[in-house]
Amino acid sequence: MADSVRADDRAAEEFLQVAKAARKAATVLAPLPRAPKDAALRAIADALLGRTEEIVAANEKDVARARESGTSEAMIDRLRLDAGRVAAIAEAVRQVADLPDPVGEVVRGSTLPNGLELRQIRVPLGVVGMIYEGRPNVTVDAAALCLKSGNAALLRGSSSAYESNTALVRVMRDALAGTEVPQDAVQLVPGTDRESARRLMRARGLVDVLIPRGGASLINSVVEESTVPVIETGVGNCHVYVDAEADLDIAVEILVNAKTQRPSVCNAAETFLVHEAVAEEFLPRALRALGAAGVTVHGDKRVLEIAAGVPDGAKVVEATEDDFYAEYLSLDIAAAVVGSLDEAVEHIRTYGSAHTDAIVTRSMANARRFVAMVDSAAVAVNASTRFTDGGEFGFGAEIGISTQKLHARGPMGLPELTSTKWVYTGEGHLRTSSGTVIAGR
Amino acid sequence: MADSVRADDRAAEEFLQVAKAARKAATVLAPLPRAPKDAALRAIADALLGRTEEIVAANEKDVARARESGTSEAMIDRLRLDAGRVAAIAEAVRQVADLPDPVGEVVRGSTLPNGLELRQIRVPLGVVGMIYEGRPNVTVDAAALCLKSGNAALLRGSSSAYESNTALVRVMRDALAGTEVPQDAVQLVPGTDRESARRLMRARGLVDVLIPRGGASLINSVVEESTVPVIETGVGNCHVYVDAEADLDIAVEILVNAKTQRPSVCNAAETFLVHEAVAEEFLPRALRALGAAGVTVHGDKRVLEIAAGVPDGAKVVEATEDDFYAEYLSLDIAAAVVGSLDEAVEHIRTYGSAHTDAIVTRSMANARRFVAMVDSAAVAVNASTRFTDGGEFGFGAEIGISTQKLHARGPMGLPELTSTKWVYTGEGHLRTSSGTVIAGR
Incomplete structure (x- = not known):
């Protein structure tokens, strides 16, 4: 008992370090313009191709474990990576690099009657948490979409794909080492037990939004337990x-x-x-x-x-x-x-x-x-x-399909991974009960 | 104990009836175009003016109770309604009627390469819950902004303004009786105890969004306890x-x-x-x-x-x-x-x-x-x-200032009280692995 409590404490501490590193990385990543982000994404695509063998070897361990535990062939097929599938994953990263950068877009803007220049500008959300099941390609897709939109990604995949996800994240982080994007902008949440997901759900203040991708029971449990704001995705009747x-x-x-x-x-x-x-x-x-x-x-x-x-x-x-x-x-x-x-x-x-x-x-x-x-x-x-699909709608990429009404509804592309910031610029504008006064005049 | 449990059950049942009535009203209200909504708002403004005495008399009970319990004069001034303040509240409702209707706005739209006509259209959120402190004018402001944006309002004000809020909601509902907007589109949550707020926070599926307005401790407790999605407002350091x-x-x-x-x-x-x-x-x-x-x-x-x-x-x-x-x-x-x-x-x-x-x-x-x-x-x-203010930014009205990143950030006007819906129209469009096929061709 005491040992397991200590192990829990250690795991909680380890999670906190990871989340704080993500927060710090997000601060560096947020103001980066498009070019260095695209260069980082292309470096990731190159690394995935160049280290295909290492990725496939890690995946084989997951496949072997799945087979031992009697997983269906259909599920094993979803889990399996081969050279062709790794190449397709790398190509998808390149396609994300080719998409326009949503960050910095002026959503609305005007000069107010008092002369203040007002702009509403797209900014990254910050740290995006993903909890997902199944196919390891989601690990790379989600990381690429987060980086492109200026967000750090905290990824928590399923235990069945643990070796694959670990290898994919290692390769992506190694690729980032030579770029302006901090390595800690892509991290796996430590652990694959239920508690590891729970820690992500309760990391309010460190994680800005949580996107669950998977079946109804996964999504319901995240909605119920999370104090981090959640975007529900994907259940379709x-x-x-x-x-x-x-x-x-x-x-x-x-x-x-x-x-x-x-x-x-x-x-x-x-x-x-x-x-x-x-x-x-x-x-x-x-x-x-x-x-x-x-x-x-x-x-x-x-x-x-x-x-x-x-x-x-x-x-x-x-x-x-x-x-x-x-x-x-x-x-x-x-x-x-x-x-x-x-x-x-x-x-x-x-x-x-x-x-x-x-x-x-x-x-x-x-x-x-x-x-x-x-x-x-x-x-x-x-x-x-x-x-109803981000690709069909012309978004170029999709992080999921929101079935909730707040923030995003329907297929979510890159703009849905952003927030906005109001900026207003004056020359000494003061507000008074009788209207605006300019300082010093 | 048994008696208080039965009272809790009754209160919970009463809340459920109110929330379900709000849901049903939202369904009728959502597709209404601008004209009947504006007519309803003007009817409310007329009723507030016409029944000023009744409202001021109710408010006097709140003021007397506040004075007995030693409330500061500054707080009592915030609570107090007189004929002039009721007239200002009615005038604010008229101003909301004069604002453009956000519902139905085409946010984005295009004809896809396959000929599907795609439109993203603003729609109401549904049922909006408000938990707020202090001044009774918020009761009318919030109801007016919700109605204009096609949403039913479930209002939970502070116990200090209970008589005033009850009178204001009664007058508004009476005014709605002669309009196309259902009366149940404006309701007070029964009760003023902590549990009554908690019921609103846990009404996921019946309430679409909860907007707390007040001090940091109110907002933190809503964020912590709510399973309904929350838009945080107003704390400003x-x-x-x-x-x-x-x-x-x-x-x-x-x-x-x-x-x-x-x-x-x-x-x-x-x-x-x-x-x-x-x-x-x-x-x-x-x-x-x-x-x-x-x-x-x-x-x-x-x-x-x-x-x-x-x-x-x-x-x-x-x-x-x-x-x-x-x-x-x-x-x-x-x-x-x-x-x-x-x-x-x-x-x-x-x-x-x-x-x-x-x-x-x-x-x-x-x-x-x-x-x-x-x-x-x-x-x-x-x-x-x-x-940083909805009025200064030219929104015409403001339901609060969001300090969170999801859905709305900064001053929230009428569009921030809406969601969107994708509509696509074809002529038998089918999706195949090799692209779109039109049925029957």
Whole structure:
């Protein structure tokens, strides 16, 4: 007991050193203009390529450990790095270097009536904490986006990728040694236990924002425990609503695309709703198309009734209430028949995660009402939910997709990793109860 | 004990009903365009004027209670409402009605290369919680700003203003009865005990954002306990740094203005720092001017040494470390001599609250470095810190001054009470691994 307390104290002290070093590095990094930041990113890309063998060797230890513990081949594939994947990671860093620098952008500005020159300027957030699961490429992506936006990165990946993450951070820090960006701008949080994540969540004053990336349980625990401000990302229970006035050909294709083009991602559809006026015509066609794509449908009573007459369609099972809350991330989809557009909106409000919800309709009025009433980060009209993505939106890079309303909503690019600062410049401007007076005049 | 548990349960249930009613009202309010919101605000202004007697009578009960409990006359003056003050409150509501509506503004928009029309549109946050102290006018100001920006307001004022707040909210809700804005868009949180504030802080999912307005201890307790996202406001330990290359005439006037023009507000100066190269010339002049204004200076050793030779200057006492952290809100100011601009920046980083910090200098290079290195919501160059204010910045209204980096930083006007929503419109747009395909083509 006493030993473990001492170990905890040591770990807490070690974390504090790391966080303070990040804070200090952030102070040096923040005022750097674009050129030295881009040079540092290119040095990182070169180092990742040059030390591919070392990275792959570290990754092999993680893969071996995962295999011993009986991890699925799908998960092991997500974890695995080979020379091609390391090259792709390095290329992504180069692409971040090519993006414009958000820092220093004048967001608003004017000369006030009293002559003060007022400017609102983008500045870095400071120290950005990331807690994430899964693929080791996130370690490099997150570090690159943070550096480009002038922030120090404190990274806490999953224990399953510990050797890989350690090697990637070592290579990045070595690369920074020859640049103007301080090495401590990229650091791993010490430890991979629950307590190590908790320390990051409670580091208010040292860490400016925490971005969790992963499943709903990770994100909920961060939101619940963190005193550092959090940007929630990524949980997506996306809906496709097929309106009474939908083009049903288009509706079937959008539904199948939204569900099956990449089922494991947050902007894939997890529920579809169909207006009762077209349910009998739409459902047989949708069930056949979904069945051909290998999808299982979790339907409400009315879906089951209609499905009973479609023997060659998708497998249909009865939906529980939980199905309507579910983010399957698999070839499953919940389905319900609704009596009106407003009922669809109400369903989405009740069960959705406010990520992306789509309507398929030919009616201007219905599209307008759906867009106004659905309170989600993104609303798609006659388009697949899969387009809610920083790359598709033209951001060039994405640190995650925010499903909260404060600070950033939807895909987050580099500007979303910044704050702003007001600067006003006068020539001795004083405020008095009767207006501005200039000193010495 | 059992009785008090039952009372707690009842209070919790009562809070839940109020919060759910706010949520429902927010859903109706959010899609309303400007005209019905402005009509509702004007109805509120009329009602406040028409029922002035009722409001003043309620306020008299608060004032009598405050007097009985020995509250200072200064505090009682902040609490007191008379016909003139009620008229000013009503006029402020009319001014909010005259401001442009932030909701619906297209923040960004483009047609993507694949033809999707992408728009980022301002939308209300939803339900805004306010926890505040002191003056009852905040009850009406906050409600008006929330309504204008399409948000429902859940208000939790101080117990000292309970009768006044209850009357003001009753009058506002009665006025809403004849408008398209639901009455439940303006509600007081039931109760004035600590637990009633705590319930608001824990209402994640029902309340979208919590804005505390008041002293440091209120704001810290909200930040610590809230699971609802918080926007911190208002604590201001503002600095004036007098550079080696300052125009000392201007510096004296800016310092006196920043400290004394209204000492009780968050953008008043609480510390001044002077470069050692000009300390011996500047300090005697500054001390005389501050003394004439009745200011007490809490100086470091070097300030004390120089002050010893200025018998006709301000009262000077030795500063403790706490003085440099203090937000006096009174005719006191901390003071230190620094060896360099960088030492001034380091002092501000260490002790400041990142609200507003000013430099007085004739040097472009020094101004540039100070602006780049000071990480505060606002940086003033050759101007008083008193200009960090929504009114001065031309926002027309202000809900508070954010000292945090996420979502909003500095004075918050109506746009800061909104979030955004992405809307994309296609004609059957599908995402494939080889690019966009249009359904049915």
